[in-house]
Amino acid sequence: MIRLAILASGSGSNAEKIMEHFQGSSKAQVGLVGSNKADAFVLERAKKFGVPTFTFSRKEMDAGVLLAKLQEEKIDWVILAGFLLKIPDELIRAFSDHMVNIHPALLPKYGGKGMYGVHVHEAVKASGDTETGITIHLVNEHYDEGKIIFQAATPVTPEDTPDTIAQKVHALEHRYFPEVIESLLG
Numbered sequence: 001m002i003r004l005a006i007l008a009s010g011s012g013s014n015a016e017k018i019m020e021h022f023q024g025s026s027k028a029q030v031g032l033v034g035s036n037k038a039d040a041f042v043l044e045r046a047k048k049f050g051v052p053t054f055t056f057s058r059k060e061m062d063a064g065v066l067l068a069k070l071q072e073e074k075i076d077w078v079i080l081a082g083f084l085l086k087i088p089d090e091l092i093r094a095f096s097d098h099m100v101n102i103h104p105a106l107l108p109k110y111g112g113k114g115m116y117g118v119h120v121h122e123a124v125k126a127s128g129d130t131e132t133g134i135t136i137h138l139v140n141e142h143y144d145e146g147k148i149i150f151q152a153a154t155p156v157t158p159e160d161t162p163d164t165i166a167q168k169v170h171a172l173e174h175r176y177f178p179e180v181i182e183s184l185l186g
């Protein structure tokens with residue numbers, strides 16, 4: 001059984017879709033949900049699915065505490081689903097080509113430091129672009145520069161707001177992220 005860990009910093013709607021997708025699977029299971037925010041709603045969503053949770057600070061992550069927990073739990077893949085801290089190089093190396101992230105835009109546009117959540121959709125709106133979308137990529141030591149695995153697009157109209165853009169992007173994420181993860185597991 002392949003074991004997945006999901007890292008998230010906020011609401012966790014993507015984490016919920018992933019837990020839903022693998023519930024009862026004979027191929028993989030979500031073995032841990034981790035967050036750097038003790039009050040993140042993703043932790044409540046994990047409890048609903050009976051998935052163990054783990055909270056940690058940036059300092060603890062950088063000191064190796066998260067890596068030790070992932071190894072203790074025999075995690076095979078790490079899924080970043082709205083996780084807002086920079087993953088340290090040691091953790092990247094430990095999960096080389098076994099750590100994926102979802103970004104709410106069509107990289108390489110609108111990526112990098114500061115580009116998370118609604119900030120991304122505000123930048124897309126301000127640009128006048130007529131489309132946006134999602135990117136699922138392997139994680140390397142730089143924000144949003146890992147190998148792109150999957151992208152999907154959706155139109156942006158002049159009537160769209162950052163919030164309506166976010167709704168369209170979330171719909172794509174929920175539709176594709178669980179299946180793309182499964183396709184990576186071999």
Ligand SMILES: Nc1nc2c(c(=O)[nH]1)N[C@@H](CN(C=O)c1ccc(C(=O)N[C@@H](CCC(=O)O)C(=O)O)cc1)CN2
Pocket residue numbers: 080083084085086087088092101102103104112113114115116139140141142143144145146
């Ligand atoms: N080593 C890597 N770590 C992370 C990556 C990555 O590709 N390589 N992806 C991010 C997820 N992400 C975009 O998809 C992203 C998340 C957060 C930020 C950002 O600017 N964060 C702020 C801090 C925000 C906070 O503390 O609440 C910052 O660094 O100043 C950019 C991109 C996850 N980790």
Ligand SMILES: NCC(=O)N[C@@H]1O[C@H](COP(=O)([O-])[O-])[C@@H](O)[C@H]1O
Pocket residue numbers: 008010011012013014015081082083102103104115116117120169170173
């Ligand atoms: N750059 C990272 C980033 O912005 N990630 C984004 O955070 C949201 C988390 O939503 P969720 O907590 O409901 O899954 C998602 O839209 C994800 O693409």
